[in-house]
Amino acid sequence: MRLTIRTNLAMRILMVCAVNEDMTVRTADIAQKCNASLNHLLHVVSVLQAHGLIETLRGRSGGLRLARPSREILIGRVLRLFENGVPLAECFDPDSNTCPLAPHCRLRGFLVGAVNAFYREMDRVTLEDLVLANCGLETLLSLHPQPVACNPSLEI
Secondary structure (H helix, E strand, O other): OOOOHHHHHHHHHHHHHHHOOOOOEOHHHHHHHHOOOHHHHHHHHHHHHHOOOEEEEOOOOOEEEEOOOHHHOEHHHHHHHHHOOOOOOHHHOOOOOOOOOOOOOOHHHHHHHHHHHHHHHHOOOEHHHHHOOOHHHHHHHOOOOOOOOOOHHHOO
8 A cells, every 4th residue: 555645745734733733834834844845735735724634824924733633633534535536456446447357356355454454543543643752753843943842751
């Protein structure tokens, strides 16, 4: 299984917002911190906003921030937003499936089970789990002018 670029960008956006939860974050800053295209980020931001995960503020001091606490944002939900509709294998897309084995292949059933197990596991993970006391991530993503005080003894 491989996550799409949009899913990867969504996770980067959310992590930057969570690390900098006390501020409004500009998309240009996220693009710079995450080595990402601003154009691609804007598409992902619109999906995250439409699903109530981030808030956007317009104007001179505008930007993004989490719409809810990071402990309430389930990673499984985020992944489903961007991965639903992306077929895992050719046989999962009835419109483009040309596999002659499809009617008799048992692999598809096992793949469905594996994907369901993946999402069950990711539903146990919150955005807070990814960023809380993650000193390395805080160092990389912090937009504060002074270093963030991080307690590495809390790192998982």
